[in-house]
Amino acid sequence: MAPGGGSAAARVSDPSGGPVGAGIGRLTGQAARCSGRLQGGWALLPLVGADGLLRAARAAGYAVGAFSVHTPEMVDAVFAAAEARGAPVLLQVGQRAIRHAGLQETASWVIARAARSPVPAALHLDHSRSWDQVVRALRAGCTSVMFDGSDLPFADNVAATAAVVRLAHAAGVPAEGEVGRVGGVEDDPSEDALAARLASVEQAVRFVQDTGVDSLAPAVGNVHGLSDRIPRLDLGRLRVIGEAVAVPLVLHGGSGLDEAQIRAAVAAGVAKVNVDTELRHAFLSALRVAVNGPDHADDPYPALAEARRAVAELAQRRIDTFGSAGRA
Numbered sequence: 001m002a003p004g005g006g007s008a009a010a011r012v013s014d015p016s017g018g019p020v021g022a023g024i025g026r027l028t029g030q031a032a033r034c035s036g037r038l039q040g041g042w043a044l045l046p047l048v049g050a051d052g053l054l055r056a057a058r059a060a061g062y063a064v065g066a067f068s069v070h071t072p073e074m075v076d077a078v079f080a081a082a083e084a085r086g087a088p089v090l091l092q093v094g095q096r097a098i099r100h101a102g103l104q105e106t107a108s109w110v111i112a113r114a115a116r117s118p119v120p121a122a123l124h125l126d127h128s129r130s131w132d133q134v135v136r137a138l139r140a141g142c143t144s145v146m147f148d149g150s151d152l153p154f155a156d157n158v159a160a161t162a163a164v165v166r167l168a169h170a171a172g173v174p175a176e177g178e179v180g181r182v183g184g185v186e187d188d189p190s191e192d193a194l195a196a197r198l199a200s201v202e203q204a205v206r207f208v209q210d211t212g213v214d215s216l217a218p219a220v221g222n223v224h225g226l227s228d229r230i231p232r233l234d235l236g237r238l239r240v241i242g243e244a245v246a247v248p249l250v251l252h253g254g255s256g257l258d259e260a261q262i263r264a265a266v267a268a269g270v271a272k273v274n275v276d277t278e279l280r281h282a283f284l285s286a287l288r289v290a291v292n293g294p295d296h297a298d299d300p301y302p303a304l305a306e307a308r309r310a311v312a313e314l315a316q317r318r319i320d321t322f323g324s325a326g327r328a
């Protein structure tokens, strides 16, 4: 106890001259009145939880774009696209970015850019298979995490995902799980193999109940990556799963899908669509053209700006397809 009694905190004044407690009271009252958003639409914190964004999307029948980012230019491009379209947005840090750029580094680019953006944005850890990595992601500031136990037998996937959900919830962060197995184009699955890894409705219901996930990524014929063949979604199955579970659904492999299938998936309950491969393609195609131009012998920034613009244009088109424009 400080000499003279009373806690030190009680004597500290805020800049307006009142005690700190009164200042906090005014702040929280202000935040409550404007639903957590300050004057001019600015959020109190740079990032929001993904659960609120996805529940609002599912209720209103649109999807939030979840764009994987690999460089600071891609982060800026995704924010620029969301701001241009007035859309809520998710930025994803995936295993490739973690291997090459680092989890903490990628998260810090996103948080810094989010701090000067008026659109609600969440930072999502994509396809983690490691408890330690989820812990690191929470510490880095992720406001959404996905545990991918789709390689495991169903019961083990449930147990591992449930543990991650409890961990994430302890940090106030929502979690996504995968049931069935989405897989990638590199697997080149046959029709039979693809059918064998679809999520059943019964599995989807049990998985949500037993894990407590906030969103569910069911394998419904979607495939990661881009190939010559457009994957065919089992939209009937997706619709039945959407009716059977209350949580928002997540569609992985958004890059390889046509607009008609994406719109049908959103109508069936998909509230988050993951886009990765086609953003990397857009970035690299634009970069390739720009670096071969005449003016970029010693300055990397003009070429990176072209790559950024290509990613922003693509992300805007996807936001329009998902129906999230004007929902920020």
Ligand SMILES: [Zn+2]
Residues within 6 Å of the ligand: 127, 182, 224, 252, 253, 274
């Ligand atoms: Zn995925």
